[in-house]
Amino acid sequence: MKIKIKQGNIKEAKADAVVLFSYEDDSMPAKTMTEFNALSNNLIRKMIDAGDITGKTKEIQVIFLPDAQNTKRVMVVGLGKKNEADLEKIRGAFALAAQKARSMKLSSMATTPDMAGLDIPGELIAAAAVEGMKLGLYRFTAFKTEEPDNVNDIEELVIWSEEKKGTAKLKEAVAEAGHVADAVIFARNLVSMPSNEMTPKDMAREAIAIGTNHKNIEVKVLDEKQMKKLGMNALLGVTRGSREEAQFIIMDYQGTKGNEPPIVLIGKGLTFDSGGISIKPAENMEEMKTDMAGGAAVMGAIMAAARLNIPRRIIGLIPATENMPGGLAYKPGDVLKTLSGLTVEVISTDAEGRLILADALTYARRFKPAAVIDLATLTGACIVALGENVIGMMGTDQKLKDRLKHAAEITGEKLWELPLWEDYCEAIQSDIADLKNVGGRPAGAITAGAFLSKFAKDYPWVHLDIAGPSWLKQDRPYTPKGASGVGVRLLIQMLKNWSDN
Ligand code: BES
Ligand code: ZN
Numbered sequence: 221m222k223i224k225i226k227q228g229n230i231k232e233a234k235a236d237a238v239v240l241f242s243y244e245d246d247s248m249p250a251k252t253m254t255e256f257n258a259l260s261n262n263l264i265r266k267m268i269d270a271g272d273i274t275g276k277t278k279e280i281q282v283i284f285l286p287d288a289q290n291t292k293r294v295m296v297v298g299l300g301k302k303n304e305a306d307l308e309k310i311r312g313a314f315a316l317a318a319q320k321a322r323s324m325k326l327s328s329m330a331t332t333p334d335m336a337g338l339d340i341p342g343e344l345i346a347a348a349a350v351e352g353m354k355l356g357l358y359r360f361t362a363f364k365t366e367e368p369d370n371v372n373d374i375e376e377l378v379i380w381s382e383e384k385k386g387t388a389k390l391k392e393a394v395a396e397a398g399h400v401a402d403a404v405i406f407a408r409n410l411v412s413m414p415s416n417e418m419t420p421k422d423m424a425r426e427a428i429a430i431g432t433n434h435k436n437i438e439v440k441v442l443d444e445k446q447m448k449k450l451g452m453n454a455l456l457g458v459t460r461g462s463r464e465e466a467q468f469i470i471m472d473y474q475g476t477k478g479n480e481p482p483i484v485l486i487g488k489g490l491t492f493d494s495g496g497i498s499i500k501p502a503e504n505m506e507e508m509k510t511d512m513a514g515g516a517a518v519m520g521a522i523m524a525a526a527r528l529n530i531p532r533r534i535i536g537l538i539p540a541t542e543n544m545p546g547g548l549a550y551k552p553g554d555v556l557k558t559l560s561g562l563t564v565e566v567i568s569t570d571a572e573g574r575l576i577l578a579d580a581l582t583y584a585r586r587f588k589p590a591a592v593i594d595l596a597t598l599t600g601a602c603i604v605a606l607g608e609n610v611i612g613m614m615g616t617d618q619k620l621k622d623r624l625k626h627a628a629e630i631t632g633e634k635l636w637e638l639p640l641w642e643d644y645c646e647a648i649q650s651d652i653a654d655l656k657n658v659g660g661r662p663a664g665a666i667t668a669g670a671f672l673s674k675f676a677k678d679y680p681w682v683h684l685d686i687a688g689p690s691w692l693k694q695d696r697p698y699t700p701k702g703a704s705g706v707g708v709r710l711l712i713q714m715l716k717n718w719s720d721n
């Protein structure tokens with residue numbers, strides 16, 4: 221989808237459809253609507269009066285403009301109550317319009333932030349339009365050999381502005397939103413890929429390609445021999461049961477000439493989690509190809525950081541491996557000596573995420589980071605606690621937690637903090653080692669976080685458990701079911717706001 225900014229009145233647009241909003245309590249919120257109503261020979265007004273247009277969210281009406289020379293149709297999308305309108309609803313509304321347009325085989329769309337009649341700055345509305353449309357149209361077709369019904373996705377979106385001086389701002393916002401959406405789509409694609417096509421080496425290859433295509437990103441990949449030399453025995457323990465070689469991916473984005481300490485992002489890169497010897501039940505096991513969603517989000521965020529020229533050094537660390545029950549697999553009862561020196565008794569080989577993250581968290585110390593954030597599809601318990609659509613947050617630094625909360629409010633990703641009181645560490649005491657990797661059923665998401673906290677030393681740290689929202693079972697407004705790319709927008713928003721406070 222090409223996105224253009226044009227200066228002028230949107231009535232000049234030559235589009236298959238123009239997108240306009242209507243509210244439950246304000247059916248014609250701006251002059252744009254009045255003008256298109258005139259072009260429709262008052263049909264829009266009549267539809268409002270007849271109750272065909274109510275302004276309720278998720279309502280969309282397509283009105284054909286019989287005599288119009290330029291635009292052929294108007295799509296009136298409901299946005300609910302006017303004083304409750306926000307960017308999240310706007311993203312959803314544009315996703316709905318785009319999906320409708322695709323189902324009608326339309327190829328060009330137009331809109332203007334002015335039509336919303338809201339106090340929200342036009343560039344934010346335009347950015348939400350781009351994100352909503354691009355993300356709402358996403359589908360994963362890599363393995364479809366037959367073309368889907370409507371292959372011709374929307375080719376063009378033109379955003380109009382009557383004010384000349386506003387167009388530069390709009391251009392910048394729209395370009396940024398495009399990069400961010402592309403990064404989310406990149407992450408969704410990686411997560412959607414089956415594990416036979418997205419092995420640890422494939423992940424490393426994707427990271428290296430990002431490095432090749434962005435001049436400020438350097439990528440280094442450690443192989444098992446190098447991990448062994450360093451002493452990453454937790455990661456090596458997890459990978460023993462697999463025939464695929466583990467990879468420790470390091471992406472180093474240098475966006476500043478300054479020497480400030482970097483921000484380290486760590487992503488769990490479990491390309492398939494069978495559970496290992498503590499094998500998972502067969503039902504839904506196919507979903508465990510998504511256990512690298514944290515790693516994919518980190519890769520996407522670093523890529524977008526480079527495209528947005530974020531003025532920071534940002535390092536991505538992705539321990540990538542399979543968890544398989546091969547003949548050499550690590551076993552319950554085994555003791556692993558982690559990179560930090562702490563020993564861990566393995567209770568369940570299915571609690572493997574915290575083991576590979578332990579070594580990555582320790583590795584992060586060498587960068588003397590200003591902050592470390594890890595993203596991981598870590599526990600089913602987090603889904604039990606918060607539901608499928610919510611990121612569970614734990615951490616040791618209030619300011620960093622606040623940064624993430626604030627970013628999540630802007631991006632619409634739902635995030636909720638769980639406590640990390642010292643008491644939870646009792647559950648992970650082992651009789652024979654320093655720690656054990658499972659703390660029992662109570663507070664399973666938190667005891668996993670408590671385990672990680674033993675390795676997240678010497679820097680501000682936050683852990684995000686994305687087990688729920690990384691893979692949607694049902695469509696959401698601009699996230700079709702399947703891989704969501706959760707975390708990408710959150711991280712970028714946080715990085716963009718970093719120097720604000
Ligand atoms: N990858 C899973 C967690 C998960 C579950 C992600 C559902 C996405 C959806 C993780 O490695 C795991 O198996 N965790 C165990 C931990 C338990 C053994 C302490 C779990 O949650 O059951
Ligand atoms: Zn597991």
Ligand code: ZN
Nearest residue numbers: 490493511573
């Ligand atoms: Zn896992």
